[in-house]
Amino acid sequence: MGRLIFFVTNNIHKFNEARRVLAQYNIAVAMLRVKPSEIQDDNIEKIAKSSAIEAYQKTKLPVIVEDAGLFIDALKGFPGPYSSYVYRTIGKEGILKLLEESENRKARF
Numbered sequence: 001m002g003r004l005i006f007f008v009t010n011n012i013h014k015f016n017e018a019r020r021v022l023a024q025y026n027i028a029v030a031m032l033r034v035k036p037s038e039i040q041d042d043n044i045e046k047i048a049k050s051s052a053i054e055a056y057q058k059t060k061l062p063v064i065v066e067d068a069g070l071f072i073d074a075l076k077g078f079p080g081p082y083s084s085y086v087y088r089t090i091g092k093e094g095i096l097k098l099l100e101e102s103e104n105r106k107a108r109f
Helices: 012-023 044-059 083-089 091-098
Strands: 003-008 027-032 070-072
Touching: 003 012, 003 044, 012 027, 083 091
Parallel strands: 003 027
Antiparallel strands: none
16 A cells, blocks of 8 residues: 555444545555544534544644535435434434425435
8 A cells, every 4th residue: 555544533334434445546544533523513524624634733644534414405404414413312213203294305415
């Protein structure tokens, strides 16, 4: 492998997926268990950028971070980047309840 970058995560499944993808480009990845403080924002790019900057400032290593959200069309993008919190509080049952009157259940992750 040529280059080595550090993937900031505590999720072994996310790390393994990143390692498989980046290996195709001759990029070696090491898992870095740094817990940056995650800002609250509607914009996933801002959240990821803030996390990457903070992780780099703490470690001085080349890092990448990943952030995601669940954007449901019928709910105007809700819960978006707050999907983990929403799942912990109202669960999938709560989301389905919000969608009871909706035929369109399209979403993107």
